[in-house]
Amino acid sequence: MVEGTAPDWWAILSDREFLENPYPTLARLRQGGAVQRDAATGIFFVLGHAAFARIAKSTAMGRDTRNWIGGWNDPAYAAADPNGFRLFSEFQPQMINCDGADHRRMRKVYEPAFRSQAMAALAPAIQRRANELLAAMPDSGEIDFIEDFAAPLPLRVLCDLFDIPQSMDSQIAGWSASLIRIGDILIGPNEKLEALQALDDFKSFLRLRIAEPGAPGSLMHMAMAAHSDGTLDEEETLTNLVSMLVAGHETTVTLIGNGMLLLLRDPDAMARLAADRGLMRTAIEEFLRLEPGGNMILRVAREDFEVEGVTIPKGAPVIGLIGAINRDPARFDAPDTLDLGRAANAQMTFGGGPHVCIGAPLARLEAQIAFGAMFDRFAVIAPAGAPQWRLDRMNARGLAHLPIRLEARV
Numbered sequence: 156m157v158e159g160t161a162p163d164w165w166a167i168l169s170d171r172e173f174l175e176n177p178y179p180t181l182a183r184l185r186q187g188g189a190v191q192r193d194a195a196t197g198i199f200f201v202l203g204h205a206a207f208a209r210i211a212k213s214t215a216m217g218r219d220t221r222n223w224i225g226g227w228n229d230p231a232y233a234a235a236d237p238n239g240f241r242l243f244s245e246f247q248p249q250m251i252n253c254d255g256a257d258h259r260r261m262r263k264v265y266e267p268a269f270r271s272q273a274m275a276a277l278a279p280a281i282q283r284r285a286n287e288l289l290a291a292m293p294d295s296g297e298i299d300f301i302e303d304f305a306a307p308l309p310l311r312v313l314c315d316l317f318d319i320p321q322s323m324d325s326q327i328a329g330w331s332a333s334l335i336r337i338g339d340i341l342i343g344p345n346e347k348l349e350a351l352q353a354l355d356d357f358k359s360f361l362r363l364r365i366a367e368p369g370a371p372g373s374l375m376h377m378a379m380a381a382h383s384d385g386t387l388d389e390e391e392t393l394t395n396l397v398s399m400l401v402a403g404h405e406t407t408v409t410l411i412g413n414g415m416l417l418l419l420r421d422p423d424a425m426a427r428l429a430a431d432r433g434l435m436r437t438a439i440e441e442f443l444r445l446e447p448g449g450n451m452i453l454r455v456a457r458e459d460f461e462v463e464g465v466t467i468p469k470g471a472p473v474i475g476l477i478g479a480i481n482r483d484p485a486r487f488d489a490p491d492t493l494d495l496g497r498a499a500n501a502q503m504t505f506g507g508g509p510h511v512c513i514g515a516p517l518a519r520l521e522a523q524i525a526f527g528a529m530f531d532r533f534a535v536i537a538p539a540g541a542p543q544w545r546l547d548r549m550n551a552r553g554l555a556h557l558p559i560r561l562e563a564r565v
């Protein structure tokens with residue numbers, strides 16, 4: 156890159172125009188190289204698919220942010236931002252923040268809940284939850300697709316999976332909304348305090364739940380068993396549960412909401428999918444690729460790592476910009492086009508390697524059921540106003556509101 160033209164990454168990534176439509180800017184930034192170092196912060200940004208696929212999969216690149224030289228675990232940071240330090244420390248003991256043996260020990264506890272047999276067993280309950288929400292919709296009229304369907308569905312499914320009473324769902328949604336901001340660089344001092352409070356309250360609630368037996372097969376039951384046999388200590392048990400409830404909620408809302416927006420913008424694609432449900436599996440992959448929701452996937456180098464001629468030194472943070480990676484023309488034909496039948500769709504929205512999203516099978520299943528249920532009930536699904544993006548976060552691109560007009564099948 157020519158001296159003097161280095162991008163001001165944080166100004167660009169938090170700009171309102173970027174938050175509303177990041178893709179033209181990401182395409183321009185990618186021309187500066189697949190891996191670029193931000194001189195101001197020392198962060199390596201990854202915009203190329205091949206580079207990120209190698210980084211995500213390598214065990215030389217971890218997710219333990221305590222290894223970030225100059226990051227939150229640095230004594231200077233703790234002195235400058237004690238609340239931030241407390242928040243990140245209290246959120247640390249969970250699988251996504253650990254590498255190696257600790258990571259494997261924690262992940263193994265929950266893996267059985269997401270295997271294909273478990274998903275097949277869960278499908279009827281997800282369908283039932285979707286039908287309940289559809290039953291509350293008019294045969295003809297307007298709804299807010301986010302508030303009335305995309306947001307409540309994943310929350311109800313998670314409560315079922317965790318064996319948490321439905322009466323807690325708005326409380327969980329509130330805690331989740333405060334905690335999702337932890338991974339966001341736009342988080343301000345007040346939001347850190349809010350997140351700390353939410354974390355304490357959420358853990359207190361779960362502490363009482365894990366003292367009860369829990370329904371066999373539920374995530375709560377698995378957590379409790381792993382706690383009783385000493386596989387997980389109490390903080391690990393609670394933090395992993397909190398994190399899964401947070402990680403599994405807004406991300407799936409976003410997949411369903413953003414997927415619907417893509418279809419509303421392309422009525423031919425909407426009609427094609429409604430008529431041919433055999434396309435559902437590849438359509439969901441394409442939604443994930445084009446509008447990934449989560450924009451940034453983090454790594455911290457555990458040792459020096461060379462990729463595409465760039466050396467990432469041990470202790471350096473790396474951020475994969477998924478909106479750029481998933482539209483890399485070197486990997487995808489017509490990368491900005493919605494292609495419901497796209498073959499070999501190597502989208503990286505769930506990350507990759509040892510930390511690849513454990514809940515991906517659940518998110519995919521929920522989205523398939525959600526769109527299938529909408530098409531079964533409604534012959535017409537059309538825009539009814541401007542979609543409204545959430546603009547208060549850099550790491551998660553999702554809709555606050557999506558007005559749609561519906562006409563039921565006769």
Ligand code: HEM
Nearest residue numbers: 250251402403406407410505506507510511512513514518
């Ligand atoms: C569309 C929905 C979802 C998206 C886009 C998403 C995305 C991600 C991403 C990007 C990662 C990090 C991967 C990496 O670093 O390579 C991750 C990890 C994780 N996700 Fe998801 N996720 C989704 C749904 C879920 C659900 C439904 C759950 C659970 C109920 C869940 C639980 C987790 C957990 C526990 C991890 C940490 C895995 C580990 O470190 O081994 N996610 N997810």
